Amino acid sequence: MEIEIATIGGYEEVGRQMTAVRAGNDIVIFDMGLNLSKVLIHDNIRTEGMHSLDLIDMGAIPDDRIMSDLEGDVKAIVPTHGHLDHIGAISKLAHRYDAPVVASPFTIELVKGELADEQKFDSGNDLVKMDAGETMSIGDSGKVELEFVNVTHSIIDAINPVLHTPEGAVVYGLDKRMDHTPVIGDPIDMKRFREIGREGEGVLCYIEDCTNANKKGRTQSENVAREHLRDVLYSMEDYDGGIVATTFSSHIARVKSLVEFAKDIGRQPVLLGRSMEQYSGTAERMGFAEFPDDLGMFGHRNSVDRTFERIMNEGKEDYLPVVTGHQGEPRAMLTRMGRGETPYELDDGDKVVFSAGIIPEPTNEGQRYQAEKLLGMQGARIYSDIHVSGHLRQEGHYEMLDALQPKHVIPAHQNMKGFSGYVDLASNQGYKLGRDLHVTCNGNLIQIV
Known part of the structure; x- marks a missing residue:
């Protein structure tokens, strides 16, 4: 059976992920993501009303026109998890394909939200929920099967999809960290990855997220970030x-x-910002997380400002607002607070806790720097990087290669500089550039079989 892989988006940047795998005449698309930094660099752009071709020209969503070079029919669109760099282009591109969107339950709910907000295109794609550990047949040959393997990431209900073919498995490894003690959900299913690496024809190809491939060591568990956060907030207990x-x-x-x-x-905690309300509200409604009955979640701008007014009237010392804006996004709550555009007034010595790292992209780095400076000019004390990444570092990559023992490897989710650490690691494990280690870019086709 011919196996061909189209590297459509996310092979020159962190963002707008999209990959297609053709097994015979059956094609599965993995991810349809947005490069948010390409949107945020413009003032007051709303993607909901924009045409897909304009967003492609901006570099905001994948250029999927290479799909016309794949001979076959798309049978499924499979986002790995609910981050926008993996689902943010579904509302713009999925309607072009007569195929269902197949994803984990939480991811499907977030896709529904994206489709509901869309103003330009109507999507008739079926939305199919599939849990980690389940499989479904792809196409009519009976020879191709899709499996979801549970992984841990910085969002709940993340999976790595595996396409089983007569030539071996294609494992799409975006995005994960190796967390054996997650705060919510089950640990990463390394047992299943090792089984896939050793059953049948083994792993034909592994497509791997290289976000942290240039960093040595191992990515820590979410429990480490939780204890760091506990220590920081407990140290503020007496601050008034x-x-x-x-x-x-x-x-x-x-x-x-x-x-x-x-x-x-x-x-009293309170969640402020449209996306904060959307994600936490969805997680609570679906039973993934329990929050106190008196926890307020406010997304609309007027509701947020009224909440800020109430906090100022009743006393800042009694509240802890959890707000959007960890990357310094211009329209987010925290950035507006730094510009003095909200009723919440920062005073000398007030604490601002960034429980998030900076997404490694120049736009984010610049905006985050600006936001921290604005907050500091108002007297705020900044607590940065109380965080652990959702992506594997080098030792995690080594463990995955050892578990899967793939015949071919394709680095993804970075640019050429970001691939370098992974290329070195894979080369040390016997892979060779141009033979079975395929460093590629957006818009390429790789014939594996």
């Missing part, structure tokens, strides 16, 4: 001024820890 925290809205485990520790130090 304002404390504000920010993290990834999609990082439900981190939000849960912030809410819990706010209560521990005698403050």
